Amino acid sequence: MSKSFSLLCAFALFSAPAFSDTEQSSELQLEKKIVRKSPTIKPAFSPFTGKIKGEKVRVRLQPDLDGHIVKELKEQDLVAVTDYEGDYWCITAPEGIHAYVFRSFILDDVVEGSRVNVRLEPDLEAPVIAHLNTGDPIEGEISPANKKWLEIDPPKQARFYIAKEFIQNVGGPEYKIQMEKRKIAVQSQIDQAQELVTAATRAPFEEINFDKLKESFQTVVNNYADFTDKVLLAKEGLVAVQELYLNKRIAYLEARASVASASMDKIENANKPIQSGHRLALWEPLEEALYLSWARSHEERGLDEYYDEERLSATHLSGALEAFISPVKNKPGDYVLKEENHPVAYLYSTKIDLGEYVGKKVTLIGSERPSNHFAFPTYFVHNIE
Incomplete structure (x- = not known):
């Protein structure tokens, strides 16, 4: 018995070191398999102003394709890039984005509560874009959509994301600030120009400074080429000014022609002779009005x-020329062309002194004009053959 016990103890003593060595070896192998990673250090980042490349570029709440879409930006829009995550730039809240806080957490314009949710819409199911804490000052207005919520500007810590491929670096953070100031200035210029046009529509032609009107829009075209949408508005404004000028000028000239015709009727009714040069000048306002109306559609x-x-569509007429001396209003011309002693047309001209041909048979080239409801057509005489 004692001999067997001695053999068992000896076996145990010899086996123990072997078991310990095997365990230690396994631990060493396990340590070799473990690769210790050094902490990732994010490269230093310099904020910049980004310009959107493309139409309907999506702004998201998370930096991935499953991120909630906040809005879509159009080409040339500017954003302030503050950081990045993976393939996405992090930007400040785009223009037009509002945030909402439940009003029960606000007391005297100060937040009362920890990690108060700031949401994208005035709704408890809307996405959370940031948190506020007790003591944070807050400014806003009661939401018109839901009076239980306060509408505020998105907090600075709110993060929005755009895929890197859709943003071009166009300068430092100050560039966006400068462009925002220019945007305000160009909009003010457009507003002032449109106000001038509105006022001009109510003013008489003689009191309108059309050069000033055109200059107000031309300033936008010349100085704000980087705001293509505003330049387009300015060019439309220039067209509107030209249209206003033509309409006002035509009305003015037609009024002058009417006054001149009435004046001439008074002179003729008084049996006073009218000088040829004065007859020519009387029809100039009407001719200018007709020309302006034509020029509107002919560049x-x-x-x-x-x-x-x-002249290309003018009519050849022949007959005896007589003065039109009947005492009537709104006479269509100064002269009458007769064939076999019967009137066939009324005539006037600003180029030829028709008075020199009274009592003579003539062949002339004329373009038809308004006859003021008289019995025979009226013609402007280009020349006499």
Whole structure:
């Protein structure tokens, strides 16, 4: 018995070191398999102003394709890039984004509560974009959509994301600030110009400074080319000014022609002779009004081009020329063309002194004009053959 016990103890003594060595070896192998990673250090980042590349570029709440879409930006929009995460730039809240806080957490414009949710919409199911804590000052207005919520500007800690491929670095953070100031300035210029046009529509032609109107819009075109949408508005404004000028000028000239015609009627009714030069001048306002109306749809071509085109469709007329001396209002012309002693047309001209041909048979080239409801057509005489 004692001999067997001695053999068992000896076996145990010899086995123990072998078991300890095996355990230690396993631990060493396990340590070799474990790769110790050093902490990741994020490279230093310098904020910048980014310009959107593309249309309908999505702004998200998280830096991935599953992130909630806040809004879409259009090409050329500017954003303030403050950081990045993976393939996304982190930006400050885009223009037009509002945030909402439940009013029960606000007392005297100060937050009362820890980690108070700031949401994207005035709704308990809306996404949370930031948190506020007790003592944070807050300014806002009661939401018109839900009076239980306060509408505020998104907090500075709110983060929004755009995929890197859709943003171009165009300068430092100050660039966006400068452009925002220019945006305010160009909008003010547009507003002032439009106010001038509105006032001009109510003013008489003689009191309107059309050069000032055009200059107000041209300033936008010349100085704010980087705001393409505003330049487009300015160009539309220039077209509106030109249209206003033509309408006002035509009305003014037609009124002058009417006054001149009435004046001439008074002179003729008094049996006073009318000098040829005065007769020519009396029809100039009407002719200018007709030209301006034509120029509106002919790329503002000149007066000579207007008459050249008129001659292409002009009518040849023949007959005896007589003065139109009947005491009537709104006479369509100064002269009458007769065939076999019967009137066939009324005539006037600003180019030829028709008085020199009274009592003579003539062949002339004329373009038809308004006859003021008289019995025979009226013609502007270009020349006599």
